[in-house]
Amino acid sequence: MADEGLFPWKDLPLGCAGTEPGSSRRFNTGDWRSRRYPVTDREVCIKCGLCWIICPDMAYSPDPEAEGYYTWDSYYCKGCGICLEECPKDAISWKEEKEEDKYGPACGA
Amino acid sequence: MGRRVGLEVSLACAEVVGLCNADVVAAYPITPQTHIVEHLSEMVADGHLDAEFVPVESEHSAMSCCVGSSAAGARTFTSTSSQGLALMHEILFIAASLRLPIVMAVANRSLSGPISIWNDHSDIMAERDIGWIQTFAENGQEVVDLTIHAFKVAEDSRVCLPVAVNLDGFILTHVIEPIELPDKEEVDAYLPAFEPSQSLDTANPISMGIVGMPEIYTEAKKANAVALEDSYEVIKEHWAGMAEKFGRTYKPIETYRTDDADTVFVTMGSLGETTMSAVDQMREDGINVGQVRIRLWRPFPVEDFMEAIAGAKTLIVIDRALSPGLPAGPVATELRGLLYAKGASPYVANFVCGLGGRDVTRAQFIEMYQTAQKAAASGEEMTCQMVGVKE
Numbered sequence: 001m002a003d004e005g006l007f008p009w010k011d012l013p014l015g016c017a018g019t020e021p022g023s024s025r026r027f028n029t030g031d032w033r034s035r036r037y038p039v040t041d042r043e044v045c046i047k048c049g050l051c052w053i054i055c056p057d058m059a060y061s062p063d064p065e066a067e068g069y070y071t072w073d074s075y076y077c078k079g080c081g082i083c084l085e086e087c088p089k090d091a092i093s094w095k096e097e098k099e100e101d102k103y104g105p106a107c108g109a
Numbered sequence: 110m111g112r113r114v115g116l117e118v119s120l121a122c123a124e125v126v127g128l129c130n131a132d133v134v135a136a137y138p139i140t141p142q143t144h145i146v147e148h149l150s151e152m153v154a155d156g157h158l159d160a161e162f163v164p165v166e167s168e169h170s171a172m173s174c175c176v177g178s179s180a181a182g183a184r185t186f187t188s189t190s191s192q193g194l195a196l197m198h199e200i201l202f203i204a205a206s207l208r209l210p211i212v213m214a215v216a217n218r219s220l221s222g223p224i225s226i227w228n229d230h231s232d233i234m235a236e237r238d239i240g241w242i243q244t245f246a247e248n249g250q251e252v253v254d255l256t257i258h259a260f261k262v263a264e265d266s267r268v269c270l271p272v273a274v275n276l277d278g279f280i281l282t283h284v285i286e287p288i289e290l291p292d293k294e295e296v297d298a299y300l301p302a303f304e305p306s307q308s309l310d311t312a313n314p315i316s317m318g319i320v321g322m323p324e325i326y327t328e329a330k331k332a333n334a335v336a337l338e339d340s341y342e343v344i345k346e347h348w349a350g351m352a353e354k355f356g357r358t359y360k361p362i363e364t365y366r367t368d369d370a371d372t373v374f375v376t377m378g379s380l381g382e383t384t385m386s387a388v389d390q391m392r393e394d395g396i397n398v399g400q401v402r403i404r405l406w407r408p409f410p411v412e413d414f415m416e417a418i419a420g421a422k423t424l425i426v427i428d429r430a431l432s433p434g435l436p437a438g439p440v441a442t443e444l445r446g447l448l449y450a451k452g453a454s455p456y457v458a459n460f461v462c463g464l465g466g467r468d469v470t471r472a473q474f475i476e477m478y479q480t481a482q483k484a485a486a487s488g489e490e491m492t493c494q495m496v497g498v499k500e
Contacts, residue, residue, distance in 0.1 A: 014306055
């Protein structure tokens, strides 16, 4: 179906307004990523949280299973590399990504 | 029943915006719009109008500010002209696509270069596709009435679209005319307080101006286009309401002596009054000529226009702007397309005149008529002619 996933024009809110708060959460910015994704070496990581603060797509969040560390979400990471650039310990590096495991790794650890 | 006053049309425009209880006016002065916003600024400063006057640093900011204030639920007015309208360009589309009922008076003026502050329709013709409702006034009284009507239509929950009221720079803006200004109570009764269909409200948060991915952009544009088309009925309904309230009747297409006319002039804006006097003179000479005035330019009143020109063998379409590179002005181009689609084939003669403030005389309309008759008799296609160019 060519029109799969489309909204009928009559159903759009007035002026195409976003009437549901936080709807951008559904926006798969990870789809923009190509070839590689960031991986944090937790041996080097000092838990400063800079990756969490500076990530423009909020792909990082506190790891509920390892206090002080941060997990990475493939759904939102668009592969910009700002975390690699800003990490004070150079703990984050690229890993080559195969098409089949694009949404595979839930965490770079 | 209002009061009859002798008033410069710009001041009348400002006064009527006051009568309409505008909440926010954001504008940047530009000739020949200046007196409109100058007077509004004065009215706010003197406490005659309880509104926020925002003296922005450019027209781009003026329209951006209007978008913000209208989105916040304020009755919003601005006015501009020529280069100022051009500088607003990108925001004009946004105002329409966000469905914000902003009202703007456009004091029509030519575009540079050469630099010209004088009247023609180059500015608004360059903004044809902004998605706004667009009307043209022929005299001061029409400016007053169309401005009240503009707020009424724009804010109607069935419409929610911005409206541009066009008035010719200098020819209207700087001329003192006898005008009937309605009473405040009359306007209040006709135009109640603005109740936005949706607005920015922390208790009920929404996002305006969000990204439209390819999956949604087409549908969003379709919704906008349909809203503009559907506004036609509401526009007519509110003109009928105005006739009842204020005693003056307006139609999307106005006709003058067209009943038995073989040849019909098609005009927009104040030049129509000169055309009318030329039609009168030709009628006295036994020539069956009439006139059609396009009051509503967007949404274009297709059926009204077809009905108005139904009996005519020849149309003389007057353009007040050039479309360089095409042998027809913008109005004639549109009308030819429309006639073709309708299978109608009157002979269309097209003249561009009154550019950059050049006067167009009654005698020139008679010359246009003669040229058109000759061309129509020859049956050969007539490319657009510029009137009064010195060789």
